[in-house]
Amino acid sequence: METIDRTIAEGRTISLVTWILTDYGEFLLHHIAAGILQRSGRSELLDIVYPAVKELVINATKANMKRVFFAEQGIDAMNSADYDKGMTLFKDKLTETMIMHHRKDFKDRDYKITITFYYTDKVMNIKVKNNFPLLPREEERIREKFERAQSFTSLLDFYMAHGDDTEGAGLGITMVGILLDQSGIDRHAFTVFEKPGYSETAARLEIPLHAEYIPRRRQFELELQRSGKTIEDLRRTFRPSVR
Template structure:
């Protein structure tokens, strides 16, 4: 039986002191999950003496989680409508219907449907005195059309230092996820963190969004380790 959030929140300080890796899993975003994630981030960064990153890391974690949950709910919506999300005709038909029908009430309902079907988002925090990694995984793959769009937004975001400027320049062709990607990269740049430490990794059965924050020059990023193996 799942523990209530009040009980889980009370355990956060001890959990953070005892572990260097913490994983949270959910099928929907609500105020309770937001508060729990904020509590985790606040305690983790306090533990490693980097509390100045709380607001940025919470914003990034929340944005990635919402994007992952929406992607999962969209896929379930397509299934329920009898549409093939990988078919171009069905995709554009489904996106139009999804945009027209979806609401906050439906988001809660589709969160329950995702849970029943084993569709979820997993948030992992891995941290030490040298740096921190937050990795958000949703256990559904991204389709090629949306992956291309995400890569374009990431590339375009490199040229901006202000989210309002990005929005004004791209307001005709930026959906929520695209704006979120730009926000993350601009936040990292403004905190002096290399935006290349934000990655989206696609697999046949899942999509992984990863952000790393070095605290000092001793931190060896996962990205550096991966490049060294090539």
């Protein structure tokens, strides 16, 4: 803990690597989030930040499990129809025990999860990364889940609408969006993206810690107006400030 506390005091980036989130892993995530927020005088955000980042790690673990399961079942994940059939089987069989049983498979396939905290006094960014790109159908499903999540303001509403089908309906995405919304943080602070040229997929949380901080989405809009560039051109060169 001394190393983590010293790193936070110095404002340096912290990364954790895991294959399955254990109780100790949860403790570390909580400790790091609490330390960064305390450093910035925003400890009241811990009840928002910690559940959100934990949910993202759980989602990343399910993504790893899905790839192992599809390989075992001989499912062609690049085929949309086959993917959807595989997801029906996967949802029926997915349990915590199943995930724990495949821990060695995650290590053998290098399906690790990297959680990175990078921050200043004005903003905390958290990135949860899988080391493989999105499948075509996954990208479609994520867009659908983000769009659907916009219509819910509470988890109770979500459960009432989807009953027991929360796994397929996007509970994780909805939960994170609601947590941000209820804390007054724009839902656009939560994004899922692929990094061009890299074999990875990441979910990112951008948590403003100071009233003066301008979120990266707003920075992009302002730079778009100032530069006169097209959206596509600016996306290739845009580097948001985290100060």
